[in-house]
Amino acid sequence: MTQIHVNVDGVAYSDDVEPRMLLVQYLRERLGKTGTVVGCDTSNCGSCTVHLDGRSVKSCSLLAVQADGREVTTIEGLSSNGELHPVQQAFHDTHALQCGFCTPGMIMQSVDLLAENPNPTESEIRVGLEGNLCRCTGYQNIVRAVQQAASSGGGGS
């Protein structure tokens, strides 16, 4: 067991974890942060995307111990004071989700994409979301959501 100190969604946690425990397992199983989900095991689907020190990572591809001393933001920590993050709002406005399983990862990746490139073209959005799979929407409304968030100027966080 290794002790880690992690700040997740604004709360400081200190836990003993098995060195092999994945960050996503730590979030889900130890912290009850079930908003972040697992879709594939091979880091293809991106459903488990969270932010580590403000940049998107696939939490199935990191060990919990790698998050030691760092700050994690999950989908559950994205909105503040009951206000949706502009990207969350845009996903709702443009019907960018159907079953919603890929959505947390898709939103976290979109936030990161916009932080890096506040005014992306359609093609830049598509390439920027390439690591996140959605089986329901055909991506069109997801692209639209990112465009809406970008034009509202609220993409960067």
Next chain:
Amino acid sequence: MTAVEERPAVEVGKARKRKEDRRLITGRTRWTDNLTVPGMQHIAMVRSPCAHARITSIDVEEASRATGVVLVLTGQDLADEQGSLPNAWPITDDQKAPPHPAMAVDRVAFAGEIVAAIIARSAAEARDAVELVDVEYDELPVVLDLEAASQEGATLAHPDLGTNVSATWVFDSAEAGSGSDVDDAIRDAEVTIERTYRQQRLMPAYIEPRSVVVDPTHEQITMWSTTQIPHILKLMLALTTDTPESKLRVIAPDVGGGFGGKLQVTPEEVITLLAAKRLARPCKYTETRSENLMAGHHGRDQIQRLTLAANRDGTVTGFKVDLLADMGAYLGLVTSGIPILGAFMFNAIYKFPSYRFTCTNVFTNKTWTDAYRGAGRPEATYAVERMMDELAAELDMEPMELRKKNWIKHDEFPFTTVAGLEYDSGNYEAATAKAMEMFGYDDLRREQAERRDRDDPVQLGIGISTYTEMCGLAPSRVLGSLAYGAGGWEHASVRMLASGKVEVVTGSSAHGQGHETAWSQIVADRLGVPFEDIEVLHGDTHIAHKGMDTYGSRSLTIGGIAAFRAADKVVEKARTVAAHMLEANRDDLEFEAGKFTVKGTDKSVAIGDVALHTFAAHDLPDEYEPSLDAEATVDPENFSFPHGTHLCAVEVDTETGATTIRSYVCVDDVGAVVNPLIVEGQVHGGVAQGIGQALYEEAIHDESGTLVTGSLVDYLVPSAADLPSFGTDRTETPALSNPLGVKGVGEAGTIASTPAVVNAIVDALRPMGINDVPMPCSPYRVWKAIQTASDGGQS
């Protein structure tokens, strides 16, 4: 025929943003794997690496002693209680099927079959112990190739059956009286086109892996499962495991996509149930993605031998279809019936005078197949739309002109097809005209000619798909005639609460389709209450005690109509109370916008006040039961028949074989629309899945029967970067079989798009003498087709 409802719609037709989004975009979700029940144990499965083998021994000693392991189960342990997994659709009286145990007892028939289960304190400990189970296999010969498996003397997937052929099913228009004899048509034809197409094996690849939790610590055992079919699952588990139906409660909480892939009674559900019962403790099983791809059912996998007969003027005179359908190793819930769902759709939108469909279902040592989005109908649509293009090429006709020559005209509805279905409504001309204009069809044809003239290495191809489909599965009498094991009705109840708020309970269980929003819109209009005041409940057999669940684009056309009818019954009950309150005759009351008014007066009462009055029950009409609840069960009169025209332009790089979709336009006619936002989303997703089949996806097994495409690294689910934006629009020809005029939209895009894309690729390459590229049309396959053609077929 039901008249289309004339009452003014306020909510129906509005692009309401979805009610269900808020939870999903903030991570406040109840996916099955999120659930934890006190005392819950975790299950991991030991799966066979062999595609066909006798199990000679299983040594579980070491696994049983491993840290945290509370129980190890083998097939021998469960043999007496696990029963055989259900096949609800024996398509012929003499259909052959092997026993289908949830856990293999002495033989495995595909790689990935479960041979043992570990139940431990944690998921990690259970998985660790899987490695400690020592299974010895005596390998048996495998049969994997569908064509080979269908031959006499083939290696047998199940030696005890004595054959790989499960059943042969025939529809003949001459025998059915719905058309003439197809062999006569072929004999007398001026032109015949013969082709063989392969519908490759696909994997549903919903993003949420399957998971099941069973809690046996109540009088009723509760199962949460990632399922499309909580009601069917409940009944089937009862029958399979000899558990009284009344002792089971099944909950489908949030379910992350299905596409038919979660229309199943799975071995994992049965094993988790039996383990929980045995331990008298809650148990959870969640699969890994590789387990999902290996052992969750697959889709498609057919060989289609097709003969189209026509006159030189382009009039089609007959269509003969011979199918081989790969069942894989077992028959799942509706495995055997999937090709039959296509049997009625090969004639599509056309007035073919003769038709014969023969399907042979064949076993192989691969994962079993079953429903996947469209289920039988995409295969049929692909076949006919590809063949229409082939005929057009043979006759040197413009492919759209050929279609126009053969399709049912808008003034010919209702039309009884050669397959015996009655299409109630449609307007193929209108959808096509709109699509061609949006697409810029003539301009693209000009550009195509220019590129051909200048030998451009990047050629342009234009693909057409004018499809229809049968939705709203299904009229119970039809299902009965096809030997399906259940009916096709759907149930709903509507309850007015004392405060005037409304609960709508539906037996159709959503997993992304937006029922909460659409059903709210329907009921809001019927009751005249605000959209926001309605709560839609589903997916729990306690709450929705009756239901036939979600598949086959049935939810709206049957379940939505049940909610509509139940709401109207509530209004009629409320009318009695309102009349009493207003001291008027029932018949003198008008009901509009949620208010009962005595005709010609200003005396009125709102339905919410009627609800409170009914709840108080102090002053009700004599013998009036104090309730404003109502139920409705709807059995559809007919299928519904959405249709549309999809047009695809591709650029094919003839030097690399790479295909790029340049534009994709579709005009769908799904009848009246409850929520255009949701409809458009369904079309986008459906089109994307069909493009996946055309260009990217294929489940591949190696020669030993191991799934090569066993992760999302190898199985190419399209990403955002692989797809274009689609141009979508609609025409609205209302269905006549239900009062809303709705037709269903869940599968349309998937059914339509695959042939549009492949027709476009073949169209680009046809001047090179190419008339087919097998799916998925990868750059290699396209390049190979070009090489073979330029070598005169030598390479």
